[in-house]
Amino acid sequence: MRGRRSSQRAGRAGRAGLHRTRRAAAHLLVALTLVFGALVVAVPPAAPALGDWEQLGGNLVGEPAAVSWGQGRIDVFARGTDNGLYHQWYDNGWSGWESLGGVLASAPAVSSWAPGRLDVFARGAAGDLIHRYYDNGWSAWESLSDPGTIGSSPSATSWALGRIDVFVASATDSQLLHRPYAHAWGTWGAWEGLGGVLVGAPAATAWTPERIDVVVRGSDNAMHQAAYRSGWAGWSWVGGVLTAPPAIVSSALGVLDAFVVGTDGAVYRGTNFGGWHGWKRVGGAATSGPAVASWRAGRIDVFVRGTDSALWHTWDNPPSGNGSGPPSGSGSGRRIVYCNSCQAVWHVEDNGDWYTFPVSGRAGVPPPGAYRVIRRINPGGSGNLRLPYFVGFAYGRTTDIGLHGIPLRPDGSPIQSDAELGQYRSRGCVRESQSDAIRTWNFGSLGTPVVVTR
DSSP states (O other): OBOOOOOOOOOOOOOOOSSOHHHHHHHHHHHHHHHHSOOOSOOOOOOOOBOOOEEOOOOBSSOOEEEEEETTEEEEEEEBTTSOEEEEEEESSBOOOEEEEOOBSSOOEEEOSSTTOEEEEEEBTTSSEEEEEESSSBOOOEEOSOTTOBOSOOEEEOSSTTEEEEEEEBTTTOOEEEEEEETTTTEEOOOEEOOOOBSSOOEEEEEETTEEEEEEEBTTSSEEEEEEESSEEEEEEEEOOOSSOOEEEEEETTEEEEEEEOTTSOEEEEEESSSEEEEEEEEOOBSSOOEEEOSSTTOOEEEEEBTTSSEEEEEBOOOOBSSSOOOTTSOSSSEEEEETTTTEEEEEOTTSOEEEEEOBOBTTBSOSEEEEOOEEESSEEETTEEETTEEEEEEOSSBEEEEEEOOBOTTSOBSSOGGGTTSOOOSSSEEEOHHHHHHHHHHOOTTOEEEEEO
């Protein structure tokens, strides 16, 4: 089916944030393009809905902290009204709270670089960074900075075995401070200043070795982001109206989810897949910033202090489908996913549930990236062939590329059988069985995200 190429407006450069952001935003776009291939149309995946909120008790002061070190395991820490550290965990059910003592002057932070290993940080009574860890037993507290240098609750993340990166706001100028630890060094590295003007605590996550993303609440109450990938890229403006520190997690390669509290006290979620694409209301009634953890691909658990000062928890509903799930790194939310090497397509709902089926396309066409449905014609045509339920989502050299039923000859006979689906047999489009083509037609309205993976 021949179609005209539509003109596309160039996207505006990122808004000015804490520092010079346009250059940082350009660097981030280049990096994401290299990771995901030819990013033809940046289409935001909708954030999946989360479950109901449940109360987990306690009497918290400030934000909780959460981390997972294994499948089905979550550890949550909080500062109590006696300024001590409290801990509970999930492992086939929630434990009660246990007291771990200490004298905290901020909410805690936690990271894990190995199964059974926990590193907890907080601002101490002297305004220093204090730390203790669990490894077959709890260590004593130690100080990791001079007194009076720490101006916020900390954040911590780990990108590899034996690696920890800690972030805080400076007590003197509110810029972001960073200190790394590597087990191979046997000691902590030096503090470094990363600029910015923070309001409250930062939040950090690592989703691949030598990749860290940090988000903060800026002096304009919007969220700002700094990314490390073999070097810091500087600050970029993300947006939103925050009333508390943000939280961030990566539950799949190349996908970031940030959680913030808005002016109505509800939790909001923003997803980054090739760029940030707005906020979706999760709900709840929070009196602190959120904490977030992920114990498997696509699974996210969110925690806040509620209006009763207790810990409240929600999580995503585990998705299911009729076969193997969509490829890792194919985004989130309602979308169509086409795996070129798998020769399979997935219809993915907002909550992550999916329907998958075999198709016949062409190797390497279209290039991996994020697209969207741009044309719907029933039937489309190619020469003397009819293309039932044509759903176009990309532009080839001379024709639109789309999903459609197996082409039909003038006499109504198909040019291949359903049994031959799952093989490369097309010149460019993606062939489906007639029943699956109808499913795609009904699922893929104009603007529906289409993600193509290798």
